[in-house]
Amino acid sequence: MGKAVSIENLTFRYKDQKNGNAIENINLDIDEGQFVVIMGPSGAGKSTLANCLNGLIPHFIRGEYSGQVLINGMNTKEYPVSKMAKEIGLVFQDFESQLFSTNTKLEIAFGPENFKVERAEIEKRIKEVLKTVQLEGFEDRQPPTLSGGQKQRLAIGSVLASKPKIICMDEPTTDLDPIGKMGIFTIAKELHQEGSLTLIIIEHETEEALYADRLIIMEEGHILRDGDPEEILTDVELMDRIGIMPLQIPKYFSKVSSLESHELPLTPEEGLEKFNSLKLEIDDKEYINIINEDLEREKNYGDVLIEVKGLEHTYPNGKTALKGVNLTIREGEFLAILGHNGSGKTTLVKHFNGLLLPTKGQVIVGGKDTKESSIFEIGKLVGYAFQNPDHQIFADTVYEEVAFSPKIRGYSETEIEERVREALKAVDMEGFEKEDPFSLTKGQRQRIAVASILSARPKVIILDEPTTGLDFKEQRQMMELIRQLNEKGHTIVMITHTMWVVSEYAHKVAVVNDGKVVLYGSTRDVFKKEEELLKTYLKTPHIVSFSNKLGKTLLSVDEMIRCTKGV
Amino acid sequence: MDMFLYIDKDTFLHRLDPRTKLAVMFGSFVIALLFESLPILLALAVIILLYGHSGKVLSNLKRIRVILFMIGLMSIVIWSITRGGETKLLGPITLEGIIYGITVGIKFNVMIISGMIFLSSTTIEGISLGLVKLKVPYRGAFAFSTAIRLVPMIVATSYTITQAQRSRGLDLDSGSFIQRIKKYVPLIIPTFVSVIRSTNVFSMALESKGFGYDKERTYYMELSFRSVDYVILIITLLLILVSIYAKITFKL
Numbered sequence: 001m002g003k004a005v006s007i008e009n010l011t012f013r014y015k016d017q018k019n020g021n022a023i024e025n026i027n028l029d030i031d032e033g034q035f036v037v038i039m040g041p042s043g044a045g046k047s048t049l050a051n052c053l054n055g056l057i058p059h060f061i062r063g064e065y066s067g068q069v070l071i072n073g074m075n076t077k078e079y080p081v082s083k084m085a086k087e088i089g090l091v092f093q094d095f096e097s098q099l100f101s102t103n104t105k106l107e108i109a110f111g112p113e114n115f116k117v118e119r120a121e122i123e124k125r126i127k128e129v130l131k132t133v134q135l136e137g138f139e140d141r142q143p144p145t146l147s148g149g150q151k152q153r154l155a156i157g158s159v160l161a162s163k164p165k166i167i168c169m170d171e172p173t174t175d176l177d178p179i180g181k182m183g184i185f186t187i188a189k190e191l192h193q194e195g196s197l198t199l200i201i202i203e204h205e206t207e208e209a210l211y212a213d214r215l216i217i218m219e220e221g222h223i224l225r226d227g228d229p230e231e232i233l234t235d236v237e238l239m240d241r242i243g244i245m246p247l248q249i250p251k252y253f254s255k256v257s258s259l260e261s262h263e264l265p266l267t268p269e270e271g272l273e274k275f276n277s278l279k280l281e282i283d284d285k286e287y288i289n290i291i292n293e294d295l296e297r298e299k300n301y302g303d304v305l306i307e308v309k310g311l312e313h314t315y316p317n318g319k320t321a322l323k324g325v326n327l328t329i330r331e332g333e334f335l336a337i338l339g340h341n342g343s344g345k346t347t348l349v350k351h352f353n354g355l356l357l358p359t360k361g362q363v364i365v366g367g368k369d370t371k372e373s374s375i376f377e378i379g380k381l382v383g384y385a386f387q388n389p390d391h392q393i394f395a396d397t398v399y400e401e402v403a404f405s406p407k408i409r410g411y412s413e414t415e416i417e418e419r420v421r422e423a424l425k426a427v428d429m430e431g432f433e434k435e436d437p438f439s440l441t442k443g444q445r446q447r448i449a450v451a452s453i454l455s456a457r458p459k460v461i462i463l464d465e466p467t468t469g470l471d472f473k474e475q476r477q478m479m480e481l482i483r484q485l486n487e488k489g490h491t492i493v494m495i496t497h498t499m500w501v502v503s504e505y506a507h508k509v510a511v512v513n514d515g516k517v518v519l520y521g522s523t524r525d526v527f528k529k530e531e532e533l534l535k536t537y538l539k540t541p542h543i544v545s546f547s548n549k550l551g552k553t554l555l556s557v558d559e560m561i562r563c564t565k566g567v
Numbered sequence: 568m569d570m571f572l573y574i575d576k577d578t579f580l581h582r583l584d585p586r587t588k589l590a591v592m593f594g595s596f597v598i599a600l601l602f603e604s605l606p607i608l609l610a611l612a613v614i615i616l617l618y619g620h621s622g623k624v625l626s627n628l629k630r631i632r633v634i635l636f637m638i639g640l641m642s643i644v645i646w647s648i649t650r651g652g653e654t655k656l657l658g659p660i661t662l663e664g665i666i667y668g669i670t671v672g673i674k675f676n677v678m679i680i681s682g683m684i685f686l687s688s689t690t691i692e693g694i695s696l697g698l699v700k701l702k703v704p705y706r707g708a709f710a711f712s713t714a715i716r717l718v719p720m721i722v723a724t725s726y727t728i729t730q731a732q733r734s735r736g737l738d739l740d741s742g743s744f745i746q747r748i749k750k751y752v753p754l755i756i757p758t759f760v761s762v763i764r765s766t767n768v769f770s771m772a773l774e775s776k777g778f779g780y781d782k783e784r785t786y787y788m789e790l791s792f793r794s795v796d797y798v799i800l801i802i803t804l805l806l807i808l809v810s811i812y813a814k815i816t817f818k819l
């Protein structure tokens with residue numbers, strides 16, 4: 001078999017990079033037809049490597065470049081990106097910006113058109129591609145009207161249509177709901193089985209990496225491990241150390257048994273078998289303790305802060321996004337709002353601080369109907385951190401950014417200083433006051449965005465996808481921060497797709513589907529109903545599925561270990 | 568927020584060739600610019616509205632109703648005061664001034680509406696392919712259609728950003744003029760940053776899909792210049808010629 005990718009001594013440093021190289025001395029060969037997954041923490045150089053594969057580096061993104069990349073024998077340095085595109089297709093993380101046509105068919109046709117494919121052939125390819133990416137029947141839809149998962153599948157289809165021999169996807173599932181993620185991986189698997197296509201996927205999701213032939217772990221611009229996915233993924237210690245989310249099942253078994261790492265089960269099904277063969281048991285007493293702790297926590301909630309009654313919302317374009325929602329949020333709660341892309345969850349939370357007003361029904365915040373209040377007033381009680389921190393950061397320094405909210409509310413200079421200090425301390429960003437927020441990493445910018453909400457000292461904090469685009473370590477840090485805020489008395493409302501985050505941190509869950517709340521209750525009760533969740537395109541984390549199979553619902557590896565007898 | 572101005576419908580107007588629609592648009596510009604007579608401009612406005620109505624795309628005018636209204640109002644206010652004339656009504660305001668203001672307001676609004684109808688009934692690909700068929704180089708045609716696409720994208724981004732900053736307490740509705748301008752800084756900077764970032768990804772995605780692989784390319788979309796296109800084109804040309812003739816002969 002020939003070599004699809006051959007990289008020799010590749011080193012790259014961005015033009016404005018302060019220290020070190022983005023990637024250093026990479027040597028990598030990928031055979032034709034291989035399915036490779038690349039993982040690693042933020043800043044490991046994964047995207048840099050992907051952009052080197054089709055020549056975006058060095059042609060489009062400038063910097064110091066040495067070494068060489070051969071794609072099917074062609075040196076990327078010698079051909080423009082558009083020529084390389086015929087050999088290798090690249091799918092980006094940001095699917096909004098890579099779709100630009102009026103409808104699905106034209107989006108798919110764009111690539112082949114550039115390569116001068118005949119019209120009849122394009123027609124044929126559109127049909128094939130739509131089938132592969134499961135978008136049949138969506139031919140005439142405008143891309144912005146598709147759901148997130150459909151958009152990303154279309155982005156993949158638009159690359160497939162040019163029939164490149166290699167496809168590289170850069171974190172294609174980051175913004176997707178769990179089923180959207182699975183859809184992408186199912187397609188990847190099918191593409192791989194069909195034939196000689198070489199597939200390179202950069203991913204955060206450990207559970208999905210199991211499908212690959214080969215797993216590459218990167219750290220700080222180097223390749224750290226390269227080999228069989230099962231072997232690497234069961235190396236729980238390595239995963240923990242470099243900050244990749246370890247698979248929950250092997251992690252659990254490595255703690256409760258003395259199995260060698262190659263003997264560890266990987267999936268909930270394998271786990272169940274192992275659990276029985278090892279004669280492990282569930283400790284019923286401990287499980288009751290856990291349930292009682294849940295009840296105790298619930299008793300300690302304070303007054304009702306937000307009350308939603310029969311809420312309906314219809315947008316000016318006539319689309320009804322909410323069809324009668326009832327919710328009560330009490331002080332001290334930690335509520336996660338789940339639902340697939342386009343279910344109406346963002347529309348719902350925008351009612352909590354008065355950004356949107358009900359078409360029908362009522363939203364009462366702190367005893368006041370939002371219709372009779374203003375965002376400015378409600379803002380004192382409810383803070384809202386938007387999904388993308390770059391949609392709100394504007395100041396030259398971190399201090400100015402965080403001081404914005406108290407300043408606008410006319411507090412004294414000393415009061416502002418006090419609040420900024422307190423907010424930066426809460427997000428663990430003290431000492432960054434004079435930094436330019438735009439020079440920080442995504443995780444840090446996310447923290448600054450949260451701090452700039454905290455400085456208004458709101459009782460309720462709404463967070464829209466606070467962990468998107470962060471690696472596992474950063475996600476953990478972010479969630480620990482949010483947990484601390486909750487423990488200090490802030491009420492948390494969080495929209496998210498990341499199921500393990502919900503499972504380990506949220507007290508309560510509301511699942512929104514097609515404008516209605518279809519499941520609502522404590523996290524444990526909701527996660528027990530795996531099948532109903534699946535209907536709304538949500539999938540519980542491995543450890544929860546595993547414990548459900550044992551007849552109990554345990555939300556984290558730690559809880560599972562606590563409830564295991566017979567070790 | 569809808570990203571596109573284009574309204575996807577299957578109507579007579581949508582089926583017209585983009586070149587025909589382009590000609591109608593330019594025809595309406597020429598006629599609107601030629602005349603200062605209220606009856607003629609009113610007639611033109613009626614024709615253009617009927618034309619847009621045939622494609623059921625006039626609902627898009629709601630999106631720009633404030634702009635249309637402001638142009639009309641400003642024009643009437645400015646001209647009624649400054650135009651002068653025989654029939655004095657109140658202070659510097661004259662009847663002739665008011666009529667002239669209405670005329671100029673209609674003139675500009677007709678052109679905007681005509682442009683809006685074109686963009687609402689023609690796909691971006693249709694526009695660029697139409698331009699290519701008119702011998703505009705593909706890169707130029709693509710750049711033009713991309714610029715059109717960028718406007719609603721910027722609007723959508725700035726809408727999100729406005730919401731984010733209002734959530735933080737930004738109050739855009741109060742304060743003096745200077746104070747209000749200052750308040751737009753937290754909106755403008757993130758908008759620029761976001762637009763630059765996404766256009767950057769956009770251009771990388773373009774090249775990665777083979778844009779510029781060769782000077783030539785094929786087109787999946789087909790344009791067909793049918794007999795109805797010829798009819799509309801001839802009517803448009805005739806109207807333009809009659810207008811020019813009338814302008815010269817009768818000095819309307």
